[in-house]
Amino acid sequence: MSVTTRFAPSPTGFLHVGGARTALFCYLQARSAAGKFILRIEDTDLERSSEESVQAILDGMRWLALDYDEGPYYQTHRFDRYAEVTRQLLAERRAYHCYCSKDRLEVMREQQMQQGLKPRYDGFCRERQDIPADIKPVVRFRNPDAGDVSWDDAVRGQISISNSELDDLVIARPDGSPTYNFTVVVDDVDMAVSLVIRGDDHINNTPRQINIYRALGADLPQFAHVPMILGDDGARLSKRHGAVGVMQYRDDGYLPEALLNYLVRLGWSHGDQEVFSRAEMIEHFDIRDVNRKAAAFDTQKLDWLNQHYMRTMPAAEVAEHLRWHFDHQGLDPQQGPALADLVSVQAERVKTLREMAEVSAVFYRDFDEFEPGAAKKHLRLVAAEPLQAIHTKLAEIENWQPQQLHEAVQQTAVDLGVNMGKVAQPLRVALTGTSVSPAIDKTLWLTGKPRSLARMDVALKYIEQRGATE
RNA sequence: GCUCCCUUCGUCUAGCGGUCCAGGACGCGGCCCUCUCACGGCUGAAACACGAGUUCGAUUCUCGUAGGGAGCGCCA
Numbered sequence: 001m002s003v004t005t006r007f008a009p010s011p012t013g014f015l016h017v018g019g020a021r022t023a024l025f026c027y028l029q030a031r032s033a034a035g036k037f038i039l040r041i042e043d044t045d046l047e048r049s050s051e052e053s054v055q056a057i058l059d060g061m062r063w064l065a066l067d068y069d070e071g072p073y074y075q076t077h078r079f080d081r082y083a084e085v086t087r088q089l090l091a092e093r094r095a096y097h098c099y100c101s102k103d104r105l106e107v108m109r110e111q112q113m114q115q116g117l118k119p120r121y122d123g124f125c126r127e128r129q130d131i132p133a134d135i136k137p138v139v140r141f142r143n144p145d146a147g148d149v150s151w152d153d154a155v156r157g158q159i160s161i162s163n164s165e166l167d168d169l170v171i172a173r174p175d176g177s178p179t180y181n182f183t184v185v186v187d188d189v190d191m192a193v194s195l196v197i198r199g200d201d202h203i204n205n206t207p208r209q210i211n212i213y214r215a216l217g218a219d220l221p222q223f224a225h226v227p228m229i230l231g232d233d234g235a236r237l238s239k240r241h242g243a244v245g246v247m248q249y250r251d252d253g254y255l256p257e258a259l260l261n262y263l264v265r266l267g268w269s270h271g272d273q274e275v276f277s278r279a280e281m282i283e284h285f286d287i288r289d290v291n292r293k294a295a296a297f298d299t300q301k302l303d304w305l306n307q308h309y310m311r312t313m314p315a316a317e318v319a320e321h322l323r324w325h326f327d328h329q330g331l332d333p334q335q336g337p338a339l340a341d342l343v344s345v346q347a348e349r350v351k352t353l354r355e356m357a358e359v360s361a362v363f364y365r366d367f368d369e370f371e372p373g374a375a376k377k378h379l380r381l382v383a384a385e386p387l388q389a390i391h392t393k394l395a396e397i398e399n400w401q402p403q404q405l406h407e408a409v410q411q412t413a414v415d416l417g418v419n420m421g422k423v424a425q426p427l428r429v430a431l432t433g434t435s436v437s438p439a440i441d442k443t444l445w446l447t448g449k450p451r452s453l454a455r456m457d458v459a460l461k462y463i464e465q466r467g468a469t470e
Numbered sequence: 471g472c473u474c475c476c477u478u479c480g481u482c483u484a485g486c487g488g489u490c491c492a493g494g495a496c497g498c499g500g501c502c503c504u505c506u507c508a509c510g511g512c513u514g515a516a517a518c519a520c521g522a523g524u525u526c527g528a529u530u531c532u533c534g535u536a537g538g539g540a541g542c543g544c545c546a
Contacts, residue, residue, distance in 0.1 A: 010546045045545060102544075109542090118472040118542055138544055156475070165473055165542090173544045180546045204474060204541035225475090228539085232481075236539085262482095265495090269483050272494040291483080294539065298481050301496040311509085349508045359507095374506095409505080424505030436507045 003035030004194045007068070008184065010042040011053035014245030015060030017297070018199065018229045018237060021263040025226060026197045027066045028264070028285040038191055039071035044183055046076070060246040064256050073191070075183050082178035085186050085216070086139055086171060094215045095171060097137035098125040120167035136174035141182070141212060143168050149207035154195070154224035155290045161207045169208055185209050189218040197287060200225040200294075224287045227267060227294040234296055241297070251328075253352025255321055257313065258306035267291045275308060303351040310347040310356070315340040318347065325357040326364075336364035337446045345442045363446045366455075367433040370462065374435040379459055381467045383426035386416055390423055391456045400449045406441035430459030 005026040009019050030037035039061065043049040058072070075082075089095035100121075109119035126142065143166045150160035171182035178186075188196060203225050213220050231241035238244065249259050261276055268291065270276075270284040310318050319339035326333050333339050342360055350356045370379060390412045397404055413423045424440040431452060437443045444452050 008546090012546075042546060048545070098544095105543090113471060113542095116471045120542080159474075161474065167542090170544050175544095177544090179544070184546090199540095200475075201540055202546090205546095207474095227476080230539090234481095234538085265482065267482085269494095272484070274482095274495055293476055295483090296481060298496065301482065304496055307509095346508095348510095413505090420505045422505085428506065434506090438507085440505055 002194075003030055003033040004038065004192055005030045005035065005197055006038035006040050006071075006188070006191065006193050007066075008040040008042050008187075008198070009057050010045065010048075011050060011057055012045070012048045013053055014056040014247060016237075016244055017246060017249075017259075017263065019057075020060060020064060020066075020246045020259070021229065021266060022197060022199060022226060023061065023066050024064070024260060024263055025224075025285070025287060025290070027068075028281055029195060029197065029287050030069075031282045032285055035194075036069045037067075038073070038193065039068040040073040040075070040187060040191070041071075042075050042180065042183065044075045044178060044180065046177075049076075056245070056247065063247065063250055064260060070191070073187070075178075075187065078183075078187070079176075079178065081190070082172075082183055082186055083176060086178070086182075089141065089171075089215060090139065092215075093142070095139050095141050096126055096128075096168075097131075098140045098168075098170070099128065099132050099135045099137045100124055101135075118165065120165075121169075123168060126168070138170045138174055139172035140168040141171045141208075141215070143208065143211055149210050151206065151210060151220065151223055153203075154197075154222055154287050155227075156200070156203070156225055156292055159203065159206075163207075163211075166208055166211070171212075181205055181208050182212065185212040185216065185218075188221060189213065189216060193221050195222045195224060195287070197224045197226060200227050224290070226287075226290055227292060229266065230294050230296040232296055232298060237297060250324075251354070253325060253354030253356070254302065254306050255309045255313070255318070255353070258302065258309045261309070262302045262305050266295045266297070267293070275305070307347065307351050310343065310350075310353070315343040315347075318343045318353075322353050322356060325353050329354075329357050329361070331357060331361055331364050333364070336360075337448065342446060345438045345446060349438060360446075362432045362434075362437075363448075366451075370429060370433045370459075371435070374429045374433070375462070378426045378429045378435060379463050379466070381463060383422075384460060384463050384467075386412065386418065386423045387426050387430060387456060387460055387463070389416060390427055391453065391460070394444070394449070394456075395453060397449070400445065402441045402445045405444045409440055409444075426459070427456070430456045 007023040007026045009015065027037050041054055041057070043054070086095065105121070108122060112119045121140070125140070144163045146163055148160050148162050150158065153159050169181055170179055172178050206223055210220060229237050231237045246259070264276060264281050264285065265274065268285065268289055322339050322343060323333060342363065346356045346360055350359060390409060393408045393412055397408060409423055409427070410420065413420050416423070425435065428437050428440055428443060429435055431437070431443055431447050438446070447455070
């Protein structure tokens with residue numbers, strides 16, 4: 001039997017990493033079974049839903065390349081269908097009109113809580129005969145009174161709850177608009193969803209939904225409730241933990257491959273394997289292997305994976321992602337080395353693409369002054385000779401490649417009878433204005449010949465002036 | 471308050487009754503490499519929440535306790 005999964009976010013914000021992980025699981029489960037993956041936007045709450053949020057979700061899905069086979073469907077486009085099913089349930093007396101005021105409901109809940117009971121609707125309108133003319137009623141689903149509801153959750157195992165814990169939930173508001181627990185069921189039935197993967201905050205909704213499936217005479221799908229994601233402090237992930245929206249990770253310099261790999265390993269594993277290509281994820285992932293425990297988000301591990309992907313993916317591919325950050329930081333890739341070359345050098349030195357762009361700016365535009373500490377330490381009178389010597393040597397190099405540049409620096413040190421550091425460090429400060437940069441041959445290579453020689457001239461002049469004032 | 475759910479190193483996890491004085495990864499410490507920062511190599515510290523059972527034998531099964539989470543809406 002083929003599998004149909006669906007990701008059904010409500011557009012009330014960006015695509016949250018927890019949601020992204022759920023979407024990934026849905027996607028993987030469908031792909032590994034050659035099934036179908038549907039995207040459905042649950043926008044029945046007109047107050048909180050927005051166009052921007054829909055777009056944010058679509059953008060997030062696309063950035064992560066979680067392509068779906070159907071959709072996006074919008075629940076707001078299906079109101080006629082929900083109304084039709086509501087009428088049907090009403091006609092079958094599986095649902096009824098309720099005229100209770102919100103005030104009455106609230107008072108009742110408070111009293112129940114005070115008595116140590118779980119607040120539930122008391123069924124007051126179930127058999128009500130009089131019909132208040134001036135009140136627009138809601139529609140309530142008539143939940144079974146007796147028995148238990150249980151299901152075998154694909155990640156949690158057997159879960160069971162007594163119907164006596166449930167009450168008659170509202171499925172349509174006075175204006176006729178449907179509510180969540182009703183629309184999901186209608187949609188999942190209509191769309192033939194066979195595997196419902198969602199956050200475990202929905203476990204408590206599941207028995208109510210199962211009762212609706214039954215009232216509709218529909219087959220039950222399999223349910224899989226995945227644990228949520230916690231912040232690094234163990235508390236529920238929220239804005240104060242920093243990035244929670246998927247696109248924020250793009251902005252912060254993460255590759256989609258890294259985020260996906262990180263998310264799939266959060267609560268799931270395949271032996272000791274840490275790195276998974278998309279094909280490997282599809283091959284090995286099984287929703288039944290997902291852990292039951294909520295997992296804390298660890299940015300440091302994400303960083304490690306991100307660097308791994310920056311180093312191992314084709315440099316040209318990483319360069320395309322890097323280009324976005326260049327634009328964002330106002331850097332012009334035309335004014336320096338090819339981005340792929342930059343990636344090949346910088347990937348092992350930084351954790352994110354944003355950081356890569358930041359530390360690489362010096363190869364694309366001139367800096368105003370030497371960093372004081374670095375200049376003080378390395379651009380001293382004793383550095384003049386090595387700098388002059390390497391300048392002379394470099395000026396003669398035609399083939400400006402790391403190999404040749406390395407030999408030039410090394411030979412200069414040998415000629416002067418000093419160690420590499422005596423030549424490389426002043427040179428590094430001359431080229432970058434700082435004492436931290438890639439290996440000196442790579443730094444020269446990326447800086448390019450004209451710019452390198454020009455900056456050395458500036459540094460030599462700086463040393464000269466400084467010597468004069470000392 | 472009530473219902474449901476969860477519990478292995480700081481974090482993500484392996485473990486599906488003996489192979490575990492508990493393995494891997496991130497992070498952290500040390501050493502090595504070294505022109506800086508990194509990368510890499512080697513190495514170290516670090517966990518079965520607690521208590522009863524079941525069993526010849528429990529990290530693994532059962533039940534309690536403690537701690538944590540979620541839900542109890544005319545939100546999704």
